[in-house]
Amino acid sequence: MSSYDEYQSPLASRYASKEMQKIFTARQRISTWRQLWLWLAEAEKELGVSQVTDEAIEAIRANVVISDEAFKVAAVEERRRRHDVMAHVYALEQDAPAAGGIIHLGATSCYGRTLSHSVTDNTELILMRDALDLVLPKLAKVIDNLSRFALKYKDMPALGFTHYQAAQPITVGRRAAQWLQDFVFDLEDIEHVRENLKFRGAQGTTGSQASFLEIFQGDSAKVDQLNEILCAKAGFPSCYDISTQTYTRKVDLRIANALSSFGATAVRVANDIRHLCHDKVIDEPHGKDQIGSSAMPFKSNPMTSERVCSLGRKLTNLSGNFADTFAQQWLERSLDDSAIRRMDIPEMFFLVDSILTALDQVTNGLVVFTASVHSQLMQELPFMATESIIVRLVNYGISRQVAHEHIRILSNEAAYHVKMEGGTNDLIERIKRTEFFKPIWGEVDSLLDPKLFIGRCPEQVEKYAGPNGVVQKKLEKYRQYILSTATAQLAV
Template sequence: MEAADEFLKYRSPLVSRYASKEMAYNFSDRRKFTTWRKLWIYLAKAEKALGLPITDAQILEMESHTEDIDFAMAAEEERKLRHDVMAHVHTFANCCPTAAPIIHLGATSCYVGDNTDLIMLRDGFDILLPKLARVIDRLANFAEKYADLPTLGFTHYQPAQLTTVGKRACLWLQDLAMDVRNLQRARDDLCFRGVKGTTGTQASFLQLFQGDHDKVEELDRLVTEMAGFKKAYMVTGQTYSRKVDVDCLSTLASLGATVHKICTDIRLLANLKEIEEPFEKEQIGSSAMPYKRNPMRAERCCSLARHLVALLTDPLQTASVQWLERTLDDSANRRISLPESFLTADIILSTLQNITEGLVVYPKVIERHIRHELPFMATENIIMAMVKAGGNRQVCHEKIRVLSQEAAAVVKQEGGDNDLLTRVQQDPYFAPILGQLDALLDPKTFIGRAPQQVVRFLSEEVHPLLEPYKAKMDVKIELEL
């Protein structure tokens, strides 16, 4: 019956449909409240080490009950007390009667609340970074494979000078490389709130240690170290600055913008039938049109990336309206915006990895599109060849202009193929260079240094960036939905 009741309540699709198990667990109640208990244990251990009358038996009792949380009791306590932290203090104390008097000693709610958030943010980045690295790795392999495959470039979504399939992928990679550096920087900049008391002055701890400032500083250092952080913020109010949340979520929003651009490009190329995302044997593209192969993964990434970008407004507004040492109107908002940002980033990276592991390229389609546009693009080369053969540049330019307009009329008004090359071959004026036309129209002569740029970019920028993640590169992504 309980399982059936689950379908009577709203469930976030971020978790029920998409997110990885590790990211869903990172922001779960189990993870959150287990971390609270660990923080209380760290505090008790540090206080004992600095001389407070706390016994080994009390600490052992707390450690033996780190995981066995009575969520029903905690919920009932919170209904009575209207205070989540005190509800869990009481619940922990209920199973640790010996340690009950020293649980949360000297601390404020933000000792467990904010410090747990910082741990979750740090560990969230640690989940995302290898996933982002794998996306970069897959795209780098793709770029290398197609480094010299000519394709139409597009500006204003109109055919422009040729590039290569691999060079275009390097444009995507350049943005992703910025993202991995930004995420790593934001992760490394995170500090611990530490042991700061109700308004950040550490007054309660100074009283506990009878005015010994050195012991209060050492308490802060010990707890910070036990939590796995190298340093704590030197000053806080009751909370750590909510600008920290802005910094973290802005890097994720920037990643969202990158992914949206990449997946929009893939969707546009899928429309041209030049590149397609993976498509399973039994996958259905449309309930009405059985022939369709919709780019649903790329569309999902774009949809969720917009949500990720939009979430940035929450911490920006929250940081701007915090009053003096703190106000509680941040709490309910942060319960949503922080987890959802990391869950959403997690989903789009998993989906993008799946896309990049199975991108399909259709060289013949790309070649046909090039043939359709290349005669127009080759006109400058034809003019230069005629001048080298003794022709007059201005006369040649006028000849090409007239023939180009006639060919364009065939394409646009009659729906025919681009026949400019045929018109050039039939005009006696161009007889001196007819033997050069195949060479003049070789697509590889129109791609400039694109292949060399790909090789150098991958070698000097991309591969070194992936070195720290080499041990985590073999994970393959299979999407359940």
């Protein structure tokens, strides 16, 4: 049967990068199991467990990367035993007969079911750690893209919006800084869960460590040493202080919350870009041969930003699954977490990875239509200059209330001309034709300089994203990655 006749997840086949997919492949997962069994054997030997021999350790080490044939052996065994970990213990015994005794030791009375949950949970922690380490520099690159964009356009006045209605002007760069700050918050949150990620280690069937205490004949210090050795080998600072049969699923939820929050930021920013594309003031990058519409060849749609919104919507809501899974763990554990975590943990990281690929492309190629930005602003700026006009009239001894009424009438007439007659905003021309405003006719044009209305926007951007700003300090640890990595390209 052709692969085209089999269902494949679009996340893997269409969106996620190969490097992220590799982390969650079956070969990577089971090879990590085998690596964990090797580390456990090495640690036990170091602590004086006599059954663990050099020959057994070398046999496991020679077979850490699982072969295709071993997968087939395990598949047959799992159909018999209905237990995936024990099926792979059996397969490893076939590959490394000299280690069969110590693997068997880990699977029977001394460890009870400890081996099963130690290896699967510790593997999940390793895979999620490696995935987070892939995500963080990619997010840093998106942040760097936006910081450079914000600085480039920090001085360019643009129409601001509240309620998606014209409001006080800002600058193009200042708006990008708003996006930038939200992504920096995400970077901080994801860094926090990464830095606080720990190992489960060897904790026993319900987390009491009783089985390991038995192995080490009541020597608690050796149980602690065992976990210290395992953490050092796996690259974790320490184990969680308390575990049940699993590490608490609160860990998964904390990670999911941080990543789902990033998903919300991605949707929020991509939606802004889509609105600005509609207004023809900004566009996302487009390939030379890219087709916007099969029916309308003139169209240039923000399809990459739309993809971000689509994937981000799923990511944003995925944390609910992790919350439910955590909440539904009974007492020392229940198995209703297994099937959903097999799907949701990889998919969560595939979603983040896919979104970051799209965002890297968009944020590193945003096109600003400067003439359209100016035109859009100037269509509304006369209304925003009315307060300054009133102040000037007051300076000539005219009542503020009277000036306000005259401005109100002309503003309504200009708005009618725009909305009902399809004209341009001619408020200034009306002011120049109205005798009441004669004292300031010579000053009106000078009041329409857009830079008079942007406040501290350039300064704010420079302070936040400039060479000595907050953003650059956040990015310092990722600088080498940023400088050495080309802009991500969408596979499809």
